[in-house]
Amino acid sequence: MGKLCGTLFIxxxxxxxxxxxxxxxxxxxxxxxxxxxxxGSDDGxxxxxxxxxxxxxxxxxxxxxxxxxxxxxxxxxxxxxxxxQEADRLGFEYQFNLQGDEIVHEGSYAAIREAVQDGHExxxxxxxxxxxxxxxxxxxxxxxxxxxxEIVRLTKSRYRSVGDAESVAVNVPNTDYLKQIRIYHxxxxxxxxxxxxxxxxxxENVFQIDHDKKLDGSDIFIPERWFSGEDLxxxxxxxxxxxxxxxxxxxxx
Numbered sequence: 001m002g003k004l005c006g007t008l009f010i011x012x013x014x015x016x017x018x019x020x021x022x023x024x025x026x027x028x029x030x031x032x033x034x035x036x037x038x039x040g041s042d043d044g045x046x047x048x049x050x051x052x053x054x055x056x057x058x059x060x061x062x063x064x065x066x067x068x069x070x071x072x073x074x075x076x077x078x079x080x081x082x083x084x085q086e087a088d089r090l091g092f093e094y095q096f097n098l099q100g101d102e103i104v105h106e107g108s109y110a111a112i113r114e115a116v117q118d119g120h121e122x123x124x125x126x127x128x129x130x131x132x133x134x135x136x137x138x139x140x141x142x143x144x145x146x147x148x149x150e151i152v153r154l155t156k157s158r159y160r161s162v163g164d165a166e167s168v169a170v171n172v173p174n175t176d177y178l179k180q181i182r183i184y185h186x187x188x189x190x191x192x193x194x195x196x197x198x199x200x201x202x203x204e205n206v207f208q209i210d211h212d213k214k215l216d217g218s219d220i221f222i223p224e225r226w227f228s229g230e231d232l233x234x235x236x237x238x239x240x241x242x243x244x245x246x247x248x249x250x251x252x253x
Contacts, residue, residue: 002116005092005157006031007083010100011039011067014048016198017190020100021048022242027098028054029242030109033090037083040064060086073207076165084168088157095157097168101187102127103243111180115154122155122170125181130189131232132223134247139233146226147185150178164207184240188223189250195221 006027013020027034037060038046049059060082070078080097087095094116098104104112115123127149129138138145152167154177162169190198199221200211214225239247 002094002113002119003032003092004030004094004096004113004116005087005090006034007037007080007087007095007097008034008100009037009039009079009083010041010045010049011079012041012043013045013100014041015043015045015194016201017194018100019103019186019190019243019246020045021052022246023098023100023102024049024052024057026103026240026242027096028052028057029106030104030112031096032056033058033087033092035060035083035086037062037079037086039079040067058086071208073164075206077161077163080161080165084157084160092157095155095168097153097155097161097165098183099165099187101185101190103184103186103240105182105184105237105240106242107237108181108183111177112154115174115177115181118174118176120174120176122152122159122168122173123181124150124173124175124178125153125183126178127151127183127185128235129185130235131227132189133252134186134189134239134243134250135235136232137235138227138231140227140231144231146188151183153183154181184243186243186246189247191250192221192223192252193219 010020033056035058040063084095131138152170152173155168155170159168159170196215203209203211
């Protein structure tokens with residue numbers, strides 16, 4: 001009762017500067033088992049995942065053609081669900097889904113394990129969206145956020161990810177642990193010289209829309225074109241330990 005499986009999918013984490021290795025190691029710290037799906041990476045990502053030594057880590061390597069055969073933003077939930085479905089098949093009652101640019105704060109581990117024992121179908125988690133610096137968070141109204149600050153990632157394994165994989169679909173998720181389960185989203189503070197290409201790739205090749213024209217006119221990502229000043233405030237606690245070195249390497253003057 002109450003066994004928990006971590007789930008994650010990644011594609012070309014090296015090319016696009018995801019903190020996917022830290023994300024996997026984070027899941028290994030509080031889950032009973034972890035399933036990672038590599039969606040046909042061709043940049044050395046799979047080799048780095050295979051180098052992680054853990055008896056509770058299962059790696060599912062899919063061909064690049066599987067990635068190419070899926071179209072639109074739903075491809076993100078398709079590969080997320082490959083991992084979740086495997087957790088379900090293996091008999092894990094609960095799963096915790098993490099994306100390759102997210103980290104769970106170690107102060108949340110106990111709350112996650114407690115929630116699993118409480119037995120609800122799914123739980124809301126808080127996502128802290130960093131911007132401009134790994135030590136600053138967005139401080140804007142919900143309608144201005146580039147992605148949600150409240151998401152559902154801890155659920156019974158029979159449920160599936162939907163849409164662009166921001167959340168797993170559960171009717172009326174429990175809110176008791178919303179403030180306790182904290183996920184740090186590092187995706188907007190990756191290396192700026194890579195961020196521009198990453199956003200263009202995601203918008204044009206995954207979401208199949210025109211890329212944001214604010215990206216034009218510079219070789220690197222300029223975060224102030226979107227948010228600055230009162231739009232930001234310092235984070236409320238030290239970053240999760242597992243991501244602190246990664247963060248230090250992505251500071252800009």
